[in-house]
Amino acid sequence: MKIFIKLSIVGLYSIPFAYxxxxxxxxxxxxxNYILTSLIIVLLSSFCGLIRADLQLILGNIISFGISYFCNSLAMLDKKRADFFTPFNSVEQIVLIAVMSIVIQVIFYKLARRFAKGYINTIESKNIGKEKRA
Incomplete structure (x- = not known):
């Protein structure tokens, strides 16, 4: 079951959100779509923080950026599309979106790790208290 969850995380992260x-x-x-992308990324990074899926988070981001960059390269063949994005072209925007999403993910990942650590410590302290009473 753990492997399925971790593969699902990589699969969800592999969606080319920036593209x-x-x-x-x-x-x-x-x-x-920018807002939806941000919300999905926040949820995924928080979930990764709760279950401590570091490798899946990193691997998924690399795959997502690669697919976004590739799809955008194919779409850049259309001259009208290339002129649509100004002052940054679409390649620069994909890099900017990827960097911003990584910053957001790091923040929410760390918050989720802190929450999970506090939650686990609370449960352990309650269990220790029950053992001492018995």
Missing amino acids: LSLQKDYEADSKI
Whole structure:
């Protein structure tokens, strides 16, 4: 079961979030996907912090960035799309989104680790108190 959960995390992180956000922005001039991407990344990084899935978090981010970069390279063949993103081109925006998402993930990952550590310590102290009474 642990392996399935960890593979699922890598699978969810492998979604090219940066590319999908840029694509939705280009198609519908909508910034909603950036917000959805941020929320999904916060939830995933918090979950990784709770279960201590460090490797999956790192591996998933690398795969996501690679897929986003590749898909964006294919989409850059369209000249109209290349001119849409200014003052930063789409490649620079993917790198910027990736860096910002890593910063957000580190913050929420550390908060979740701190919460999990406090939760585990609380449970252990309650169990020790019960053992002393018996």
